[in-house]
Amino acid sequence: METTRERAGPERPGRRPRAGDIEAVRERSWELLLAVILVGTIVYNATQSPVYLDVDNFVNLFRLSIEKVIVAVAMTFVIINGEIDLSVASVMAFAACVLAAAHESGVPFGLAIVIALAAAASAGFVQGLVVAKTGISSLVVTLAGLIGFRGAARILLEDRSIGEFPEWFGDLGRADFLGPMPFALVLFLVMLVVGGIVLHRTSFGRRVYVIGNNADVARFSGIDVARVKLTLFTMSGLVAGVAGVLFAARLGSVRANIGEGFELDIITMVLLGGVSIFGGSGTLLGVALAICIVLNLRNGLGLANVEANTQTGVIGALLIVSVLAQNLLDRLPLRRREVEAEA
Amino acid sequence: MSSAVDIARLDGAHGRPGRTAVWVRPERVKELSLLGVILVALLVFGFLVDDYFSGRFFNRVTTSVAITAVLAVAQTLVIVTRNIDLSVGSIVGVSAYLTGQFASSNPSVSPAVAIAIAVGLGTLLGAINGVIVAYGRVPAIITTLGTLAIYRSWLISHGEGKTITADSLPSWVVDLPTRTAFSVGGLDIRVVFAVVVVIVVVLQVAMQRLRWGRRLYAIGSNPEAAAQAGLPTRRLVLGAFVACGALSGFAGFLFLSRFGNITVVAGQGLELDSVAAAVVGGVSVLGGSGTLVGAFLGAVLIDVLDQSLVRVPQVSEFWRNAILGALILAAVIADVVIGRRFRRRWSAEARPHTKVDGSAGDESEAARVPALTAPEQAGRTGDR
Numbered sequence: 151m152e153t154t155r156e157r158a159g160p161e162r163p164g165r166r167p168r169a170g171d172i173e174a175v176r177e178r179s180w181e182l183l184l185a186v187i188l189v190g191t192i193v194y195n196a197t198q199s200p201v202y203l204d205v206d207n208f209v210n211l212f213r214l215s216i217e218k219v220i221v222a223v224a225m226t227f228v229i230i231n232g233e234i235d236l237s238v239a240s241v242m243a244f245a246a247c248v249l250a251a252a253h254e255s256g257v258p259f260g261l262a263i264v265i266a267l268a269a270a271a272s273a274g275f276v277q278g279l280v281v282a283k284t285g286i287s288s289l290v291v292t293l294a295g296l297i298g299f300r301g302a303a304r305i306l307l308e309d310r311s312i313g314e315f316p317e318w319f320g321d322l323g324r325a326d327f328l329g330p331m332p333f334a335l336v337l338f339l340v341m342l343v344v345g346g347i348v349l350h351r352t353s354f355g356r357r358v359y360v361i362g363n364n365a366d367v368a369r370f371s372g373i374d375v376a377r378v379k380l381t382l383f384t385m386s387g388l389v390a391g392v393a394g395v396l397f398a399a400r401l402g403s404v405r406a407n408i409g410e411g412f413e414l415d416i417i418t419m420v421l422l423g424g425v426s427i428f429g430g431s432g433t434l435l436g437v438a439l440a441i442c443i444v445l446n447l448r449n450g451l452g453l454a455n456v457e458a459n460t461q462t463g464v465i466g467a468l469l470i471v472s473v474l475a476q477n478l479l480d481r482l483p484l485r486r487r488e489v490e491a492e493a
Numbered sequence: 494m495s496s497a498v499d500i501a502r503l504d505g506a507h508g509r510p511g512r513t514a515v516w517v518r519p520e521r522v523k524e525l526s527l528l529g530v531i532l533v534a535l536l537v538f539g540f541l542v543d544d545y546f547s548g549r550f551f552n553r554v555t556t557s558v559a560i561t562a563v564l565a566v567a568q569t570l571v572i573v574t575r576n577i578d579l580s581v582g583s584i585v586g587v588s589a590y591l592t593g594q595f596a597s598s599n600p601s602v603s604p605a606v607a608i609a610i611a612v613g614l615g616t617l618l619g620a621i622n623g624v625i626v627a628y629g630r631v632p633a634i635i636t637t638l639g640t641l642a643i644y645r646s647w648l649i650s651h652g653e654g655k656t657i658t659a660d661s662l663p664s665w666v667v668d669l670p671t672r673t674a675f676s677v678g679g680l681d682i683r684v685v686f687a688v689v690v691v692i693v694v695v696l697q698v699a700m701q702r703l704r705w706g707r708r709l710y711a712i713g714s715n716p717e718a719a720a721q722a723g724l725p726t727r728r729l730v731l732g733a734f735v736a737c738g739a740l741s742g743f744a745g746f747l748f749l750s751r752f753g754n755i756t757v758v759a760g761q762g763l764e765l766d767s768v769a770a771a772v773v774g775g776v777s778v779l780g781g782s783g784t785l786v787g788a789f790l791g792a793v794l795i796d797v798l799d800q801s802l803v804r805v806p807q808v809s810e811f812w813r814n815a816i817l818g819a820l821i822l823a824a825v826i827a828d829v830v831i832g833r834r835f836r837r838r839w840s841a842e843a844r845p846h847t848k849v850d851g852s853a854g855d856e857s858e859a860a861r862v863p864a865l866t867a868p869e870q871a872g873r874t875g876d877r
Contacts, residue, residue, distance in 0.1 A: 286825050287778045289577075293768060294825070298818020304811040406811075414638060427632045463646030466639035473631045 177433050180424035180476065184439040191443060195450040202453070209330045211445040216334040216400075217242065217393040218412055219441050222419045223341045224389035226437045227349065227382050229420055232362035232429025233288035235386045237277060237295030239412035240303065242394035245270040247303040249395055250312035250404040259316050267391045273299055274387015281383060282376035288383075296413065303406040313403030323399025334396045341389075346434045358382070362429030419444055422469050443468075520784045522831060523775035527790040531797060538801040548680055550800070555686040556670050558796040560585075560747050562689050564763055565770035565788040566696060567740035570733045572771055573700075575713040575780025576633035578734065580622060581741045581767050583644035585760030588614045588745025590648055590657060593755045597661035604665060611746035612739050618644060619738015623731035641764065652757035659753025669750040685747060692740075697785040709733055713780025769817070770795055773824040795820070 195202045212219065221238050228235045245266045252262035277295050281288045327333040349355040357378050361368040369375050398404045423440035425432025444465055451461045539545045564581050571578045592611040596602050618640070625636045659667050673681040700706030712719045712726050720726045744763075749755055768778075774791025776783025795817065802808055802816065 280822065280826070284826060284829050286829060289778050290772050290825050291822065293765065293772065294818045294821035296765065296818075297769065297814050297821065301812065301814025301816065301818055304813075305809075305815055308809070308811045414641070418638060418642075421635055421638075427634055457650065459646045459649040461646075463643045463650075466642030466646070470625060470629075470631055470636055470639040470643075473635055474625070474629045477630045 177424060177431060177436065179479075181433065181436050181439060183472070183475075184422075184424070184436060184443060188439055188443050188446065191446045191450055195446060195453060198450065198453045202449075206330055207449075209332075209335065211449050212335050212338070213332060215415075215445060216332070216338060217397045217409070218416050218419070219445075220334065220338050220341065220393045220396070221386075221390055221412070222416050222437060222441060223338070223345050223434070224386045225416050225420045226423070226425055226432065226434055227345070227358060228288075228386050229417075229425050229427065230349070230362045230429055230432050231358050231379065231382050232365060233281060233379065233382070234292065234417070234427075235274075235277070235288065235295075235383065236292040236413050236417075237273070237299055238386065238390040238393075238416060239409040240296045240299035241270050241273045241387050241390040242397060242409045242412065243303040243406060244273060244299040244306075245391035245394035246398040246404045246408060247306040247406055249398055251306045253315065254312055259319065263395055266395055267388060270391020270394065271384055271388040274390070275380065275384040277387070278380040278383025282379040300406070300410075307404065307406045309406070311403050311405045315398070315402065319399050320402055323396060323402070334400070337392075337396075342434065342438055349434055354378070359430055362426075362431075364430075415444075418465060418469055422465075422472060520775065520782070520787060522835070523828065524784065524787050524790060526827070526831070527774065527787060527794060531790065531794050534794065534797055534801070538797075538805065541807070542801065542804045545801075545804070551680050552683065554793075554796055554800050555683055556751065557800065558793055559683075559685045559689045560744050560751065561763070561766055561770055561796060562789050562792040563692065563740050563744040563747065564767035565774065565792040566693055566785045567737040567744070568764075568767040569771045569774070569776050569783055569785055569788040570696075570700075570709065570740075571633070571737045572768075572776050572778055573713045573780055573783055574709050574730050574733045575716060576626060576730060576733070577637065577768070577778065578619075578622060578737050578741075579634065579637040579764045579768075580618070580640040580644055581737065581744075582760045582763035582765075583641050583648070584615050584618045584738055584741040585745040585748055585763055586758065587618060587644050587648050588612075588742040589749040589755050589759050590652060590757060592746055593657035593662060593749045596663055596666055596749075597657060600663050602663060607666065608743070608746055611749070612742045615742015615745060616735055616739040619735045619741065620731070622738065623734030626734060627727040627730040637764075645758075645761070649757045654757065657749075657753075657755040662749075662753060666750045667753050685750075692743075693785055693789045700785060705729070705732070710781055713782075715781070766795075769821055773821055775824075775828055777828075791824075 192202075201207055221242070225235060225238065248269045249262050249266035252265050253259060257265065273295065277288075277291050280286060280291045322333050324332065328336050331339075349358065357368070357373050360371070360373060361375050361378055365375055394409070397408060401408065419440050420432075420437055421427060422444065423432065423437030425437060447465065447468070448458075448461050451464060452458075456464070535546075564585070567581060568578060588611045591614055592607055595610055596607050622633075622637055622640055625631050625640075626633045629636075670683065670685055672684040674684045674687040675682055700709065708719070708724050708729050711722070711724060712729055716726060745760065748760060752759070770792035771783065771788045772778065772791070773794060774783065774787035774789065776788055776791075798816065798820065799813065802813055803810055
């Protein structure tokens with residue numbers, strides 16, 4: 151398996167530039183590729199439907215997947231850090247069920263939201279603690295979380311459905327908050343900007359990359375690896391909790407099985423955004439572009455009367471082909487020169 | 494039980510390096526402790542549930558464990574090479590549905606042909622995964638996340654929402670799960686279960702004794718070292734995916750015969766069950782370590798809990814997932830603890846002058862496989 155790519159292997163002769171530079175070029179060209187795909191999708195869709203370019207249509211694209219999209223921002227951090235969080239969808243459901251159960255037992259609704267978010271953050275914290283302290287692969291720990299927190303949600307609600315939330319809560323999920331945008335979309339945009347600054351412009355962000363590249367080197371450089379991981383997993387849990395609460399607000403009622411299978415969609419978006427599954431590379435801009443592609447592609451395929459499940463297949467194929475294309479491009483001598491020249 | 498006694502002696506002798514020769518390999522310890530946990534679980538449930546130890550319960554567990562056990566073994570073949578196959582659930586679905594479709598339109602189909610179709614379909618889909626991973630150099634998790642969606646969406650559009658019904662299938666298919674191979678002291682051993690056990694044992698011996706099996710471990714232990722040692726890593730990884738696909742295809746056939754009624758969403762979610770069983774069975778997702786017998790026992794343990802919890806009056810059915818999640822976590826943490834203990838002893842054996850409890854802090858996963866290549870520190874967090 152030659153999956154570790156340049157980073158881990160010895161530099162091949164003729165590859166002068168440092169690994170970081172190659173990585174930067176790779177990221178930029180990936181974003182370019184995504185942008186081209188996105189523009190192509192949008193142009194195609196616009197020719198298919200006259201209402202496509204309306205602002206309302208764009209907002210609607212996001213409206214139906216906003217919870218996944220919000221979680222994808224946090225997932226980007228986790229994967230760049232060299233870990234993965236499979237439990238997000240279950241934590242979403244867990245938070246929503248805690249909210250519903252607290253509401254049902256007469257807790258004031260504002261407090262119920264706080265409890266739900268705290269529960270989700272602690273779910274992330276516990277998993278982060280196990281990952282950071284024992285060194286067990288996060289794939290396994292969060293697989294246990296995926297099953298376990300879904301189980302916790304089932305224990306809370308069993309097979310009931312709980313609704314009748316306060317009116318303002320329903321408005322939070324459905325009504326326009328700022329212009330045509332619902333609250334969740336505004337929150338997503340804020341998270342994207344803040345996340346982008348934290349990831350790309352702060353020392354914390356640099357540490358996330360360094361650990362993702364090589365946790366041992368990071369440790370010997372004096373970075374508190376365990377603490378960064380703990381922070382990221384707690385944040386991932388909290389964000390999943392926020393998404394779960396917003397999901398409850400949009401749906402108007404909660405069952406224990408909400409959001410089942412979302413984790414795969416979320417991870418697909420992040421990986422399509424050019425984030426390496428091995429950690430250490432990727433940008434939030436790439437993920438934002440990938441999110442737009444996935445949403446627009448689904449919308450466009452829908453306009454072309456392609457069924458929802460075939461759309462899923464197309465996105466799966468896009469995921470594989472995009473990485474395959476990148477690998478093939480890397481082998482072209484022309485491109486290799488380009489990488490050297492730019493770096 | 495002599496090995497269990499030896500384990501106890503090892504623990505007792507801890508701190509006196511060199512006195513007892515370490516011959517109990519860690520994978521044997523894992524398997525034995527799993528067996529112990531299964532026995533304890535059975536005893537506990539025996540207390541809680543009236544009439545627990547019955548032939549019917551044995552049959553129920555052995556019939557239902559067959560599918561997850563095959564998948565756990567299939568998954569393990571891929572995981573030991575430091576890859577993962579998330580598409581097994583979709584392969585099971587495709588194989589079960591298409592085989593069912595064929596069998597219902599050709600009622601006179603012979604068992605051999607039906608099984609060959611199921612296994613053949615699985616092999617084909619596994620080969621697609623393997624080619625993309627090994628030759629396209631696309632990480633396994635990305636590839637199989639993609640093919641999970643692709644295979645399933647193809648099946649859904651192919652099936653057009655139609656259901657394969659048990660009535661339309663040849664009777665031998667539907668009767669297969671209740672066929673008994675032989676009886677031991679009042680317990681009926683079902684044909685399906687016997688076949689699965691044979692598969693597990695044969696493959697386990699192959700993994701342990703054949704060059705092919707050892708090489709899979711070597712790749713998972715350190716892919717670069719394996720490549721530099723001249724192993725045909727691409728072909729071997731492709732082989733692992735093909736074998737995984739073939740077994741998943743066979744699991745699809747078992748799925749068909751067990752449930753009879755097959756919809757286009759058949760087998761959804763089995764990929765996570767298979768990974769869970771392998772992990773509980775002591776297979777490291779970082780590759781290079783874990784046995785097929787362990788994965789099989791992991792599947793058995795999960796299934797015993799699954800089938801038993803519903804019969805405990807004090808526990809509602811809604812607790813199932815929460816307990817399963819806690820079990821997986823407990824299993825991996827126990828694994829690390831046991832692993833650490835043994836690694837310390839090994840390093841003491843290898844270097845008699847070193848203090849035994851000196852190096853407990855660092856967690857190099859690759860060091861779990863001392864028989865193979867040297868620990869690859871840098872690669873630890875790198876690959877999944």
